Amino acid sequence: MKPIQRISTLMLLSLSAAPAQTPASRIAGAANTFLSTLDQKQRQTVLFAFDDEAQRARWSNFPIAMVRRGGLSMGELSDAQRSAALALVSSALSRRGFEKVRQIMEADETLKHNERNNPMFGASLYYISILGTPSAKAPWMLQFGGHHLALNITIAGERGVLTPTLTGAQPALYIIDGKTVRPLGQESDKAIALLHALDDSQKKQAILSYRLADLVLGPGQDGMTIQPEGLKASAMNERQRAMLLDLISEWAGIVHESAADARMAELKADIGETWFAWSGPVTVTPGSNITAYYRIQGPHLVIEYAPQRLGGDPALHVHTMYRDPTNDYGRKPAAK
């Protein structure tokens, strides 16, 4: 079976798990199943203390050859171990969240192929690690990431916290089996639709007058909260606010459904205090991605979408960041 097809199959198997389980017990069960496939040395490599700050911060947009990750890579696991690892990741995510992850890895596999089999890229170079002891009640963390991906998922009973999380894609548009794939296409399409739904006065507030070359609060900027800018959603109409929430759900909806529902309720309550800012071109080539930067910021939220120039078409290389400045790494539930 092809690697990416195998991931899809695992996703479906995971989603058909026993319905009586709570999400937290299902994820803890998947974690323990994965750990049971490992030998002693592998378990030591994949497990970290829950409060290991260095491991928490060991993530990046860069390939692993440039920024080392902790844990075990998919490439050093047997087929059975890899299946269990991906089933664990899938159990912590929604269906569309895992599909996004799968496409980001697929893009990196495509990049590897197009870079003459460059060993710096590929689906085997994504790492999994567990911080703390998997439990249905006590908090613990699952990390999964590599090039253009950093999932930091804190499971604390029925609460699931997905921040900070980095998603990205290169190429951010590719064709596979005759089908065009844009792993972060919805993040692009929904954002430009929202911008075009604003009137001239709102656009004037939302569009920043300066260039943004990259993420402001990317890797290494934990604990920072910048002053919000742009258009406040309290100055939007109901339809525009609904569009903004729908755009936010592209990140908030990556985690499994019950955690995503709770997170969206929190962000909906904050919507009047949430800002939308845009920098760059206000048009897009049909079927492609925007080449503009945008930021959504609220009391419990920072989202950044930053196309990367890096010598090529910015529509084909995108970095995004998703944070909760009040609860990154699930610090709030962990403190209880």
Add this chain to the structure above:
Amino acid sequence: MKPAPAAIAILIFACAPAAAHRLDEYLQGTLIAVEKDLVRAQIDLTPGVAVYPALLRDMDTDSDGVISVAEQRAYAVRVLRDLSLTIDGHRLTPRLLSVHFPGIEELRDGGGEIRIEFSADLPSGGPARKLIFENRHHSRIAAYQVNCLVPRDPDIRVAAQNRNYSQSHYELEYVQAGVQTRPLLSVWWPGDPAWLSALALLLLARFAWLWRHGRPVHYK
């Protein structure tokens, strides 16, 4: 995992060979935090792979292939010299707090980030203040970014942020509660205190001239 078969994966556009790396820009991101009597900032510098060789010559000044601690500090001081920081028109002197350099391999690969932290004391001022930050470090290749952190002091509220397109020039206007307005004299003489000294000297000279010429001075 095995690589995806060539038949199923077709990249629409060719990627640059150094696809994952920052290339011809020198990213310089600054975060500024204001307090009542202090401004703190961190600047993160990420050289692109194409500009790294030229920048390395500026860092590894003895060309021994190692950026020593002394060279790191000297480079940080040069960066600070290329910055300008003023508050209400008064020039501030940035004080270097720390320097962190990544490994030379990370810098070479375009993934290394240099972090410089600095601060400057703020002279007392009125309730409305204006801080201006300018960055001229390697301006031909720079991609500047600058932002203000949400103040931790609840008495301080950001009123406005203004930048030019490249973000080399940044203005931060903020208001602070619990601060009295300036004394009247300082409102009349908002500039350098040297003006007051010059005025005092002029008055002294005038009194001396009057005394020497025997003209009475009347105070009412």
